[in-house]
Amino acid sequence: xxxxxxxxxxxxxxxxxxxxxxxxxxxxEAEALAEAGRxxxxxxxxxxxxxxVGINIKKFINCIxxxxxxxxxxxxxxxxxxxxxxxxxxxxxxxxxxACVLTKKNSPFASPEAINxxxxxxxxxxxxxxxxxxxxxxxxxxxxxxxxxVVGSGPAGLACAGELVRAGVKVTIFExxxxxxxxxxxxxxxxxxxxxxxxFEINYLKKMGAEFVPNYIVGKVKTLDELFAEGYxxxxxxxxxxxxxxxxxxxxxLCNIYSANEFLTRINLMSAYRFPEAHTPVNIGxxxxxxxxxxxxxxxxxxxxxxxNMNKIAPDTTIVYRRTEVEMPARRLEIAHAKEEGxxxxxxxxxxxxxxxxxxxxxxxxxxxxxxGEPDSSGRRRPVDIKGSDFEMDCDIAIIAIGLKANELLTxxxxxxxxxxxxxxxxxxxxxxxxxKGVFAGGDIxxxxxxxxxxxxxxxxxxxxxxxxxxxx
Numbered sequence: 527x528x529x530x531x532x533x534x535x536x537x538x539x540x541x542x543x544x545x546x547x548x549x550x551x552x553x554x555e556a557e558a559l560a561e562a563g564r565x566x567x568x569x570x571x572x573x574x575x576x577x578x579v580g581i582n583i584k585k586f587i588n589c590i591x592x593x594x595x596x597x598x599x600x601x602x603x604x605x606x607x608x609x610x611x612x613x614x615x616x617x618x619x620x621x622x623x624x625a626c627v628l629t630k631k632n633s634p635f636a637s638p639e640a641i642n643x644x645x646x647x648x649x650x651x652x653x654x655x656x657x658x659x660x661x662x663x664x665x666x667x668x669x670x671x672x673x674x675x676v677v678g679s680g681p682a683g684l685a686c687a688g689e690l691v692r693a694g695v696k697v698t699i700f701e702x703x704x705x706x707x708x709x710x711x712x713x714x715x716x717x718x719x720x721x722x723x724x725x726f727e728i729n730y731l732k733k734m735g736a737e738f739v740p741n742y743i744v745g746k747v748k749t750l751d752e753l754f755a756e757g758y759x760x761x762x763x764x765x766x767x768x769x770x771x772x773x774x775x776x777x778x779x780l781c782n783i784y785s786a787n788e789f790l791t792r793i794n795l796m797s798a799y800r801f802p803e804a805h806t807p808v809n810i811g812x813x814x815x816x817x818x819x820x821x822x823x824x825x826x827x828x829x830x831x832x833x834x835n836m837n838k839i840a841p842d843t844t845i846v847y848r849r850t851e852v853e854m855p856a857r858r859l860e861i862a863h864a865k866e867e868g869x870x871x872x873x874x875x876x877x878x879x880x881x882x883x884x885x886x887x888x889x890x891x892x893x894x895x896x897x898x899g900e901p902d903s904s905g906r907r908r909p910v911d912i913k914g915s916d917f918e919m920d921c922d923i924a925i926i927a928i929g930l931k932a933n934e935l936l937t938x939x940x941x942x943x944x945x946x947x948x949x950x951x952x953x954x955x956x957x958x959x960x961x962x963k964g965v966f967a968g969g970d971i972x973x974x975x976x977x978x979x980x981x982x983x984x985x986x987x988x989x990x991x992x993x994x995x996x997x998x999x
Contacts, residue, residue: 529560529563529564531561531564531639531641531642532553532557532560532561532564532642534550534551534552534553534557534642534645535550535551535552535553535557536549536550536551536863537549537551539866539867539868542717542867543831543832543835543841543867543868544832544835544836545717545832545836546715546716546717546799546829546832547716547717548716548717548718548720549717549718549863550614550718552613552645552648552649552652553645553646553648553649558590558645558646558649559590559591559593561641561642561645561646562587562588562590562591562641562646563591564628564641565584565587565588565591565641566627566628567584567587567588568584568627571583571584572625572626572627573622573623573625573626573627573641573643574622574625575625576621576622576623576624576625576626577605577621577622577979578621578977578979578980578982578983579605579606579685579979579982579983579986580605581601581602581604581605581606581622581647582601582604582605583622583643585601586598586601586602586646586647586650587641587643587646589601590646590649590650595650595653595654596654596657596659598650598653599650599651599653599654599659600659600661602647602650602651603654603661605986606647606982607684607685607688607689607692607727607731608651608681608684608685608688608727608982609647609648609650609651609654610648610651610652610654610655610723610726610727611651611681611710611719611723611724611727611978612644612647612651612978612979612982613644613645613646613647613648613649613650613651613652614644614648614718614719614723615710615714615718615719615977615978616644616647616977616978616979617821617857617977617979618642618643618644619640619857619858619859620857621977621979622643622644623640623641623642623643623644624640626640626641626643628640628641652723655723655726660733661692661734667694668694668997669693669694669695669993669996669997670694670695670696672695672696672759672760672996672999673695673696673697673698673757673758673759674690674695674696674697674698674758674759674760674761674762674992674996675697675698675700675744675753675758675760675761675762676690676697676698676699676700676761676762676764677700677744677761677762677763677764677765677936678699678700678701678702678708678763678764678765678766678969678971679699679701679706679707679708679728679738679764680707680708680709680710680764680766680969680970680981681708681709681710681764681969681978681979681981681982681985682762682764682766682968682969682970682971682981682982682984682985683699683701683708683762683764683969683985684699684707684708684710684727684728684731684764684985685981685982685985685986685989686762686764686966686968686985686986686988686989686992687699687731687736687762688731688734688736689985689986689989689990689993690989690992690993691731691734691735691736692734693989693993695992695993695996696735696737697735697736697737698736698737698738698739698758699731699736699737699738699739700739700742700744701738701739701740701741701742702741702742702743702744703740703741703795704740704741705740705795706728706738706740707724707728708764708766709766709970709978710724710978711724711794711795712790712791712794712795713787713790713791713794713822713825714794714825715790715793715794715825715828715829716794717828717832718825718860743935744936745935745936745938745939745940746935749939749940750936750940750942750943750962750965754964759964759996759999760964760965760966760992760995760996761964761965761966762965762966762967762968762985762988762989762992763936763951763960763965763966763967763968763971764967764968764969764971764981764985765932765933765936765951765967765969765970765971766933766969766970766971767930767931767932767933767950767970767971767974767975768787768930768932768933769930769931769932769933770785770786770787770788770926770929770930770931771926771928771929771930771931772785772926772928773817773877773926773928775877775878775879775880776878776879776880777879777880777881777882777888778880778926780880780882780886780887780888781882781885781886781887781888782809782811782887782888782922782923782924783880783888783923783924783925783926784923784924784925784926785925785926785927786816786818786822786823786825786826786925786926786927787930789808789826789829789830789925790822790825790826790829792806792807792808793808793829793833794829799829799832799833799836808833809923810830810833810834810837810839810923811839811922811923812834812839812840812842812920812922813842813844813919813920813921813922813923814827814830814831814834814842814843814844814921814922814923814924814925815844815845815846815891815919815921815923815924815925816830816843816844816845816846816924816925816927817845817846817847817877817924817925817926817927817928818845818847818926818927818928818929819845819847819849819853819854819855819856820854820855820856820927820929821855821856821857821860822927822930823845823847823856823925823927824845824856824857824860824861824863824864824869825860826925826927827843827844827845827864827869827925828860828863828864828867828869830843830923830925831843831867831868831869832867841868842870842920843868843869843870844869844870844871844872844919845864845869845870845871845872846872846875846877846891846893846919847871847872847873847874847875848874848875848876848896848909849873849874849896849898849906849907849909850873850874850898851871851873853898853906853907872919874895874896874897874898874909875893875894875895875896876893876894876895876896876909876911877891877892877893878892878893878894878916879891879892880892880921880924881918887922888921888922888923888924889920889921889922890918890919890920890921891918891919891921891924892916892917892918893916893917893918893919894911894912894915894916894917895911895912895915895917896909896910896911896912897909897910897912898910929975930970930975931948931949931974932945932948932949932950932951932970932971932974934949937949937951940962942961942962942965943960943961943962943965944960944961948974950971950972950973950974951967951971951972953966953967953968953972957987957988957991958972958984958987958988958991959988959991959995964995966988966991966992967988968981968984968985968987968988969981969984969985972984
């Protein structure tokens with residue numbers, strides 16, 4: 527008999543849209559057992575093929591059905607060091623859930639929804655955190671003489687460090703900002719990634735022996751060659767993609783036009799939503815426009831709307847996207863949450879200019895209506911301008927969320943690192959080794975923006991290669 531999927535509890539929109547508390551509350555034990563009971567325990571669990579780090583999904587879900595949550599936790603941690611993080615931010619609908627046999631229309635077990643693997647992973651990860659479960663470290667004898675430098679403490683850096691520390695390697699993680707976590711901290715708002723969860727996972731790495739060095743820009747303070755000279759046997763680069771892209775239209779340099787990177791960094795890293803208790807402010811206005819269709823755009827819009835509510839400004843936050851909702855790369859869950867909270871959407875709209883007042887502050891956005899043409903290189907139908915469709919929108923805050931690219935601060939002073947035309951580091955896709963001997967890389971600095979779990983998958987591959995490299999020394 528087909529079983530209905532168990533929906534995770536959420537804060538009601540009216541309760542959550544004026545604060546930064548976590549929106550999705552996850553499963554309790556009864557709900558986790560009910561959802562795990564939907565799993566068919568396939569002979570050939572193709573869901574695992576959809577997981578970038580290869581979690582044994584069938585096994586950990588079966589452990590849940592047996593109420594053996596400890597074994598479920600250790601099963602996940604064999605492949606993923608951060609289940610509580612990934613259970614919250616992984617785009618599972620495009621990965622493991624997409625591969626679930628329940629989504630196959632020709633299956634006799636076809637269901638309205640795949641197993642909520644990510645919510646089950648979150649349940650197990652939170653169980654391990656609450657019960658202080660610890661992973662045993664491997665025999666340190668072979669690798670304890672080596673130390674490795676990890677540049678960047680985002681998902682790629684943390685994942686690589688976790689694998690290496692578990693294998694007995696001494697690891698130092700260098701972070702350019704004053705707090706660790708990379709994009710997990712400065713890019714993702716607390717209503718999606720509570721800070722106590724992130725801090726727990728980072729502190730767990732510290733307990734395992736990883737050393738963190740904040741406020742340290744590799745490429746400025748020290749070069750890669752200088753790190754090697756200090757005795758590091760290998761280096762992993764998890765630099766991320768930190769330079770925002772802009773549209774290059776008139777008026778884009780007016781005051782109160784933010785990159786999503788700056789806007790979210792002020793809110794998430796510097797806690798601008800708690801100003802003046804926190805020292806960093808962020809401007810907020812009556813008519814806020816966010817340009818873009820990815821998860822970053824959703825995060826920026828939902829954060830902006832909360833700030834309007836918290837400042838008792840009638841919420842008017844609009845996402846402008848040049849294609850339709852179907853083509854939006856954002857998670858369906860995030861789009862749904864944004865709509866529930868009151869974010870407006872303008873589809874098939876292309877910004878053409880910003881208009882300011884005599885003091886240099888943005889006041890309006892000029893735009894064109896579009897229609898969809900033939901598919902472009904991304905596989906999505908290309909937006910085509912409709913002549914004569916010009917119109918204007920009120921706009922006193924604009925947030926540009928159309929993507930990020932590589933920061934070349936390190937690569938420009940490291941000629942031995944080969945980069946592509948986008949500034950991303952070129953690696954051997956099998957080993958993640960760069961053109962510089964002993965230097966490996968992964969995450970958004972390799973191939974551009976991706977998901978947290980994709981970055982971790984690359985880091986895991988890199989850590990395996992680093993271990994092999996060290997054993998050959």
